[in-house]
Amino acid sequence: MTTASPTVQSALETMTKADRQLRKRNARARRWSAIYLGACIFALIGLILLFGTVLNNMFGVVVKTYAVPPSQLSPNQALENLSEAELGAILSDYFSKQNRGIQRARVLVRDNLLGKNIDPARLSGEPISSLFAGRDYPPEVAELKFSELTVPQLIQLLESSISQSQLYQMVVKDVLQPRIPQSWTLLEGIFNWNRIETEAQAKYPGEAIMWHSWFSWAFVSSELTSDPSTTGLRMAIVGTVYILILTVLISIPLGIGAAIYLEEYAKHSRFTALLETVIRNLAGVPSIIYGMLGLALFVRALGDDAGITNGRVFGITDTNGRTILSASLTMSLLILPVIIINSQEAIRAVPASLREASYGIGATRWQTVWRTVLPAGLPGILTGVILSLARAVGETAPLLVVGGLTFLTVDPNSIFSKFSVIPIQIFSWTSEPNPQFKNVAAAAIITLLGILLTLNAAAIILRQRYSKKLRGA
Amino acid sequence: MANQNANTYAVELNDLSVFYGTHQAVGGINMKIQRNKITAYIGPSGCGKSTVLRSINRMNDLVAGARVEGEVRYHGNNLYGQGIDPVEVRRRIGMVFQKPNPFPKSIFDNVAYGPRLLGIKDKTMLSEIVETSLRAAVLWDEVKDDLKKSGLALSGGQQQRLCIARALATQPDLILMDEPCSALDPISTLRIEELMQELVSTYTIILVTHNMQQAARVSHMTGFFLANETRTGHLIEYGATTEMFTKPKDKRTEDYISGRFG
Ligand SMILES: Nc1ncnc2c1ncn2[C@@H]1O[C@H](COP(=O)(O)OP(=O)(O)OP(=O)(O)O)[C@@H](O)[C@H]1O
Ligand SMILES: [Mg+2]
Numbered sequence: 001m002t003t004a005s006p007t008v009q010s011a012l013e014t015m016t017k018a019d020r021q022l023r024k025r026n027a028r029a030r031r032w033s034a035i036y037l038g039a040c041i042f043a044l045i046g047l048i049l050l051f052g053t054v055l056n057n058m059f060g061v062v063v064k065t066y067a068v069p070p071s072q073l074s075p076n077q078a079l080e081n082l083s084e085a086e087l088g089a090i091l092s093d094y095f096s097k098q099n100r101g102i103q104r105a106r107v108l109v110r111d112n113l114l115g116k117n118i119d120p121a122r123l124s125g126e127p128i129s130s131l132f133a134g135r136d137y138p139p140e141v142a143e144l145k146f147s148e149l150t151v152p153q154l155i156q157l158l159e160s161s162i163s164q165s166q167l168y169q170m171v172v173k174d175v176l177q178p179r180i181p182q183s184w185t186l187l188e189g190i191f192n193w194n195r196i197e198t199e200a201q202a203k204y205p206g207e208a209i210m211w212h213s214w215f216s217w218a219f220v221s222s223e224l225t226s227d228p229s230t231t232g233l234r235m236a237i238v239g240t241v242y243i244l245i246l247t248v249l250i251s252i253p254l255g256i257g258a259a260i261y262l263e264e265y266a267k268h269s270r271f272t273a274l275l276e277t278v279i280r281n282l283a284g285v286p287s288i289i290y291g292m293l294g295l296a297l298f299v300r301a302l303g304d305d306a307g308i309t310n311g312r313v314f315g316i317t318d319t320n321g322r323t324i325l326s327a328s329l330t331m332s333l334l335i336l337p338v339i340i341i342n343s344q345e346a347i348r349a350v351p352a353s354l355r356e357a358s359y360g361i362g363a364t365r366w367q368t369v370w371r372t373v374l375p376a377g378l379p380g381i382l383t384g385v386i387l388s389l390a391r392a393v394g395e396t397a398p399l400l401v402v403g404g405l406t407f408l409t410v411d412p413n414s415i416f417s418k419f420s421v422i423p424i425q426i427f428s429w430t431s432e433p434n435p436q437f438k439n440v441a442a443a444a445i446i447t448l449l450g451i452l453l454t455l456n457a458a459a460i461i462l463r464q465r466y467s468k469k470l471r472g473a
Numbered sequence: 474m475a476n477q478n479a480n481t482y483a484v485e486l487n488d489l490s491v492f493y494g495t496h497q498a499v500g501g502i503n504m505k506i507q508r509n510k511i512t513a514y515i516g517p518s519g520c521g522k523s524t525v526l527r528s529i530n531r532m533n534d535l536v537a538g539a540r541v542e543g544e545v546r547y548h549g550n551n552l553y554g555q556g557i558d559p560v561e562v563r564r565r566i567g568m569v570f571q572k573p574n575p576f577p578k579s580i581f582d583n584v585a586y587g588p589r590l591l592g593i594k595d596k597t598m599l600s601e602i603v604e605t606s607l608r609a610a611v612l613w614d615e616v617k618d619d620l621k622k623s624g625l626a627l628s629g630g631q632q633q634r635l636c637i638a639r640a641l642a643t644q645p646d647l648i649l650m651d652e653p654c655s656a657l658d659p660i661s662t663l664r665i666e667e668l669m670q671e672l673v674s675t676y677t678i679i680l681v682t683h684n685m686q687q688a689a690r691v692s693h694m695t696g697f698f699l700a701n702e703t704r705t706g707h708l709i710e711y712g713a714t715t716e717m718f719t720k721p722k723d724k725r726t727e728d729y730i731s732g733r734f735g
Contacts, residue, residue: 268537351574353570353572353574357576359532360532362560362562362587362591372576375578376577
């Protein structure tokens with residue numbers, strides 16, 4: 001065997017050494033991958049615990065009591081299958097026996113058929129034929145005044161105008177008056193059914209215990225009340241949707257516009273470098289600080305003082321600056337830095353060759369941005385926008401500061417309305433002493449998670465659809 | 474841009490220098506580009522071929538810190554003179570790049586991009602322009618049945634011809650090609666070369682290439698560039714291609730063409 005040259009020799013030696021170290025290197029790789037696996041498992045357990053807690057509170061076992069049991073009202077048939085006439089008979093029977101029953105019947109007719117805000121003078125002065133002009137009413141009451149109607153006549157008016165299911169809801173709310181005096185969680189129900197049964201028998205003799213989901217269509221669509229068994233999330237959902245839409249309208253044009261300016265127009269100078277640094281840092285500012293800013297700027301200065309965000313300059317006088325508009329402006333400020341940064345990266349990722357192609361044909365800067373850069377960057381931009389919106393939907397602190405209400409009795413109906421949002425509602429319910437509000441809060445959390453997941457899914461679908469199109473498939 | 478016919482040269486470079494920041498990339502370029510001829514730029518990497526080419530349609534304006542001295546005369550008008558809009562210059566002078574760069578849009582929309590920039594919306598007019606341009610780029614027969622297909626779904630050679638069609642659609646009379654075949658296989662290269670020879674009856678073409686055979690095959694005139702010690706490119710020799718390749722006047726040209734350096 002010929003001897004190798006010294007350099008080759010030393011190279012060979014290094015390699016043999018490396019070979020001996022291979023076992024060590026592999027062992028090291030295995031150790032690290034075990035640590036990473038551990039981290040994943042830890043995260044997974046956390047996620048399972050989170051969902052477990054929410055589901056454990058959202059489903060459970062309850063005792064339901066009634067002022068009048070349904071079996072007494074309708075012994076042979078399920079109550080919700082009764083005809084309008086039969087339901088009407090139950091109502092009219094009940095209100096006739098009750099003292100002040102007639103007042104309640106009048107309120108029902110007024111709120112459901114004439115509107116809460118009807119002029120009291122019309123109500124007391126005009127006959128039925130004019131109050132109900134153009135609608136169905138029994139002919140014999142035509143000449144009577146509203147206050148002269150008897151309970152059966154009032155109920156007849158209801159029957160002729162509203163649906164069977166609405167009547168059923170009225171029977172439930174006014175006659176049955178279901179209450180849930182006690183509830184147990186899902187796990188308690190699964191493992192301690194017998195103990196729950198004996199406990200319930202002792203406290204509420206004769207009442208049945210049953211499985212119950214606190215999340216239901218009724219919960220999502222009902223108005224807020226102070227009773228956990230009847231309360232609903234509708235006002236908070238409407239508020240969240242209002243703020244979401246308005247935030248989109250404000251922050252998307254501003255955010256994408258700023259990103260386009262910084263990437264495509266601005267000359268690189270010290271000023272733009274400073275601007276970018278500031279934006280990057282703003283993205284990390286705690287959200288409550290945006291709340292303080294919103295309070296000072298939008299609620300106080302632009303609202304109570306200038307009269308813009310409270311609608312005074314538009315002729316609206318019944319609100320202060322704590323409106324949906326103020327909340328949306330605050331949220332827009334909060335997510336603008338994130339939208340700008342994401343859009344900038346998406347725009348930067350558009351290949352320079354596409355820009356050159358566009359300019360090379362004789363496009364102006366504006367045309368290049370609109371026809372080439374934006375369409376190519378859109379999937380990335382949209383993903384960033386939707387993810388930051390998802391963040392905004394879950395934010396609580398800044399909106400509490402800006403004046404989100406925890407108890408709202410009417411649906412928001414304009415950008416100058418007072419508002420509540422889902423996370424604020426959850427926050428307020430979890431701080432109630434009555435433990436059943438924990439169940440209600442869990443149902444609201446599931447609603448919020450549902451909205452967030454929908455937004456994230458939309459981001460993924462949009463991204464895939466667009467990038468497929470761009471790749472030319 | 475008047476007196477189009479008064480001048481036999483499509484482009485005249487008069488003492489052209491281009492700077493990137495403080496670095497002078499090329500200097501003292503004097504060159505007259507003949508109409509309806511293919512002029513090839515050759516030279517080793519970094520000698521400023523692309524830089525000169527891109528200063529002819531003012532693409533260098535887009536590079537931050539780029540600066541041009543001297544004159545570029547196009548049909549007699551100085552392109553860097555007052556009142557000249559670079560957008561208009563780039564429409565009149567088409568450009569084809571090294572890597573095919575069709576837009577992620579349909580074939581039709583790719584070719585119609587230029588006309589649409591000019592505000593043409595009429596569907597039949599656009600279709601006509603698209604067909605004419607694709608025919609001129611010898612791509613029509615291959616794509617006429619699926620103009621809605623994405624431009625990115627074509628082969629590399631087809632993409633490059635699509636880019637040529639796209640450049641032709643704004644009716645330029647001068648086309649700048651910066652190594653248009655360097656990303657293509659030999660067959661596609663051949664087709665582009667044939668295409669150039671067809672186009673040259675109506676257009677003037679300037680072609681940057683690293684491929685000596687290509688320059689010898691297709692070009693009428695050749696310019697040889699070389700960078701000096703300070704990395705500033707100069708035009709060493711410029712003349713008819715046949716003469717350059719058979720009896721070059723400059724020793725450096727001869728060395729480069731015979732592959733002795735570069
Ligand atoms: N955008 C730019 N910014 C700064 N310097 C540049 C830029 N483009 C080119 N240069 C410099 O200008 C000189 C000439 O470059 P150019 O691209 O014109 O060479 P080339 O002859 O086209 O080379 P190649 O054959 O590799 O394409 C080089 O020194 C290069 O570093
Ligand atoms: Mg080049």
